[in-house]
């Protein structure tokens with residue numbers, strides 16, 4: 001099977017998928033920006049606000065919400081800094097995993113948010129007017145993995161259940177993979193591996209087509225394709241098991257988280273093909289700094305300054321995560337960023 005099929009089963013099989021079965025394990029094993037600290041969502045609220053202001057029925061959709069921490073903290077941030085928007089806001093957390101939806105329900109209930117006002121869903125709403133946010137969703141969608149060989153382009157296939165079996169090379173399973181590689185601006189040396197995240201493109205295209213007016217804010221591991229090929233000639237897909245990085249991502253399906261780095265220029269192109277305007281693209285560190293995370297954190301006190309430092313650290317999350325903002329019908333001058 002292709003790596004994409006393997007990843008689909010390992011992460012999302014109804015009975016054994018990593019994200020589907022065990023909310024305790026899924027919730028405790030990894031730390032993401034929203035689970036690290038509420039300061040992430042509170043400051044990001046400043047970025048989403050222009051996508052919500054002035055709408056009759058503004059929607060704040062968070063896809064791949066996991067435990068719901070980000071949607072909660074965005075709501076808090078809007079409550080404090082944009083009370084007019086908050087008053088009319090509809091919260092729409094989305095996750096395909098039933099255990100994540102249960103955790104999200106618990107998080108929002110604990111925060112005192114009335115669930116009657118929340119549209120918790122397993123798929124995106126038909127139309128979005130407002131803002132659609134994701135944090136670490138695209139890198140969790142199944143990706144194909146390819147290798148350039150002396151004979152041309154090949155795709156890595158796997159035999160699940162046999163941890164000793166090395167991945168095998170076969171011809172690309174889809175025409176779209178050939179098309180993607182033909183657009184790379186880089187000389188492809190034999191042995192070079194890269195991901196072809198067709199599911200992420202499909203997901204983003206669908207999301208963009210459902211956005212009537214507003215913003216899509218995407219936060220994830222990644223970089224431009226050229227940089228990924230230069231910095232990661234062996235590809236970027238890997239696994240995490242109990243917080244430890246594992247290169248043999250095919251080992252122990254269902255017990256490990258799987259991830260790869262998102263080629264952001266290709267995601268941006270998909271959005272532009274759907275008529276969206278690219279408004280912001282930058283490192284998480286730069287964007288959060290421009291939004292004023294340090295100042296906000298020192299006002300909040302407690303653990304916030306330390307969390308803010310981690311989130312902007314150029315040698316850590318601040319450098320490896322990127323933020324892409326695309327919009328339809330939103331004046332770019334309304335975005336509160338010093339640099340774009």
Ligand SMILES: C[S@@+](CC[C@H](N)C(=O)[O-])C[C@H]1O[C@@H](n2cnc3c(N)ncnc32)[C@H](O)[C@@H]1O
Nearest residue numbers: 019032064065066094095096097100135136140
């Ligand atoms: C890495 S977790 C990130 C959770 C959360 N956003 C955070 O940053 O803590 C990815 C989440 O996306 C969900 N997911 C994966 N594919 C999805 C899809 N097509 N639609 C909605 N949620 C999805 C998974 O179930 C999982 O909860």
